[in-house]
């Protein structure tokens with residue numbers, strides 16, 4: 001089954017949160033040449049400010065949605081998704097209570113899943129590309145390639161290193177192109 005925008009968006013946002021400072025973030029007033037600003041402190045051990053902001057409400061908001069705070073939201077979302085799974089085109093939890101006092105199945109995505117999907121509705125559709133690993137006689141190494149991105153290749157002695165290398169390269173390229181608003185190539 002293809003990964004939904006919701007799954008792709010959750011995976012991406014979790015990866016972003018995992019990469020950020022894991023400590024509890026807190027806003028702190030900070031007097032400087034601009035007057036009173038706020039810093040969001042993200043590192044308990046060295047007290048390193050993550051960034052300065054001029055508005056206290058913004059600082060509080062950012063600190064509230066620190067990686068730990070977002071983590072608990074992601075966990076809750078995954079629990080809800082886990083409970084509302086697609087079973088043969090119907091939600092395996094939701095039921096309509098009909099006039100005959102029967103419980104009718106509810107087509108998937110049920111309203112609960114649709115509510116979560118709305119969070120990522122504006123995201124681009126996830127794209128899928130074939131990657132291949134072949135042996136390069138010329139280099140004496142494995143080479144990972146992606147036919148949709150003919151300019152990309154990744155050489156490695158080991159098969160799995162070549163596979164992982166081309167996979168990462170394609171992901172980085174897609175992220176780059178998305179950030180520049182460029183059109184992604186069609187799968188070939």
Ligand SMILES: [Zn+2]
Nearest residue numbers: 084091094110
């Ligand atoms: Zn449901």
